Amino acid sequence: VLHATRPLHTTQQCLAPLPPLPEKGGEVRHGLIPEEFFQFLYPKTGVTGPYMLGTGLLLYLLSKEIYVINHETVAAACILTVLIYGIKKYGPAVGEFADKLNEEKIGRALAVKNEAIKNLETAIEQEKKEQWRVEGRNYLFDAKRNNVAMLLEANYRERMLMVYNEVKKRLDYQVAMQNLKRQREQDHMIQWVEKNVIQSITPQQQKDSITKCILDLKALSKSAQAAV
Amino acid sequence: GPLSERHLMDVRLGELPAWLATCDISPQGLLGGIQKAWSSYYDKYINVKRGGPAGISLLLAGYCLLSYGWNYQHISKSSFLASV
Numbered sequence: 001v002l003h004a005t006r007p008l009h010t011t012q013q014c015l016a017p018l019p020p021l022p023e024k025g026g027e028v029r030h031g032l033i034p035e036e037f038f039q040f041l042y043p044k045t046g047v048t049g050p051y052m053l054g055t056g057l058l059l060y061l062l063s064k065e066i067y068v069i070n071h072e073t074v075a076a077a078c079i080l081t082v083l084i085y086g087i088k089k090y091g092p093a094v095g096e097f098a099d100k101l102n103e104e105k106i107g108r109a110l111a112v113k114n115e116a117i118k119n120l121e122t123a124i125e126q127e128k129k130e131q132w133r134v135e136g137r138n139y140l141f142d143a144k145r146n147n148v149a150m151l152l153e154a155n156y157r158e159r160m161l162m163v164y165n166e167v168k169k170r171l172d173y174q175v176a177m178q179n180l181k182r183q184r185e186q187d188h189m190i191q192w193v194e195k196n197v198i199q200s201i202t203p204q205q206q207k208d209s210i211t212k213c214i215l216d217l218k219a220l221s222k223s224a225q226a227a228v
Numbered sequence: 229g230p231l232s233e234r235h236l237m238d239v240r241l242g243e244l245p246a247w248l249a250t251c252d253i254s255p256q257g258l259l260g261g262i263q264k265a266w267s268s269y270y271d272k273y274i275n276v277k278r279g280g281p282a283g284i285s286l287l288l289a290g291y292c293l294l295s296y297g298w299n300y301q302h303i304s305k306s307s308f309l310a311s312v
Contacts, residue, residue: 026272028282032289067296068303087281095278102277 031087 027035033050041049061067239247252260274283296303 021275021277023277025274025276025279025282028273028280028286031281031285034282034286065304066300070303072303091281099278 029035029038038050041053045052062069236247251257269286273279273286
C-alpha cells in the first residue's frame with residue numbers, strides 16, 4: 001500500500017535497486033536520423049516533409065559544390081554498400097548472441113541472489129528453532145535441581161550411616177570392656193577359691209574322705225550285688 | 229519554467245539569445261554541459277537492453293560531417309581535379 005500523501009523522491013537519488021534498463025533505444029529511421037526529427041516536422045509538412053527537406057538540401061550542396069564529388073565519394077559509396085549489406089545480413093545473429101550473453105550474466109546474478117535468500121531463510125528457521133528450544137530451559141533446570149537434591153540426600157544419608165557405625169563401635173568397645181572385666185574377675189575369684197579350698201584340705205581330712213568313699217563304695221556294691 | 233532551467237529543445241527561437249546568456253561559459257560549466265549531453269545520448273541510444281545500429285552510426289555520421297567540415301578548405305581546392 002503506497003501512502004500517496006508522503007512526498008516521494010525528496011532525498012538524493014539512491015543507487016540501489018537500479019531502475020531497469022529501457023528495452024529499446026531511441027528510434028531512428030534509416031539508421032541515421034532520429035524519429036524526433038520527423039515528428040518535429042510532421043505538424044507543418046506532413047509525412048514527406050523531411051524527405052523533401054533532405055532532397056533539397058542534397059541538391060543545394062551538390063550544385064553549390066559545398067559537397068565536392070571526388071575519389072572519396074566513390075570510396076564512401078563502396079564502404080557504405082558493404083557496411084549496409086553486412087549489417088542487414090548478420091545484424092540479427094549478432095544481436096541474438098549479445099542477448100544470450102546478457103541472459104547468462106543476469107542468470108548468474110539471479111542464482112547468487114536466490115542462493116543468498118535461501119541461506120538466509122534457512123538461517124531464520126534455525127534461529128526460530130533455537131528460540132523454541134530456549135523455552136524448554138525450565139524443564140532443564142528442574143531436572144538439574146532434582147539431581148542436586150538427590151546428591152545432597154545421598155551424601156547426607158551416607159554420613160549418617162558413618163556416624164551410626166562409629167558410635168556403635170565405641171559403645172561395643174565399652175560393652176566388651178565391661179564383659180571382659182567381669183569375666184576376668186570371675187575367673188580370678190574361681191581360681192582363688194579353688195586354690196584356697198585345695199589349701200584348706202588338710203591331709204587328715206583327705207584320709208577321712210578317702211575312707212568314707214571306700215565305705216560308701218562297699219555299701220553301694222553290696223546293694224548292687226543284692227539287686228542283681 | 230524559468231528560462232535558465234529549460235532544455236534547448238524547449239526554448240523558443242525568439243528567446244534563444246537570452247537563453248544563451250544564462251548558460252554557464254566557464255570551463256567547468258562547459259565540461260558539465262558536455263558531460264550532460266554525452267550522458268543523455270548514451271542513455272538514450274547505447275545503454276539499452278537491445279540496441280540497434282543507431283548507437284554508433286550516429287556517432288560515425290557526426291564524425292564524418294565534422295571531418296568534412298574541417299577539411300573543406302583543402303577539398304574545395306580544384307588543384308587535383310585537373311589531374312583526373
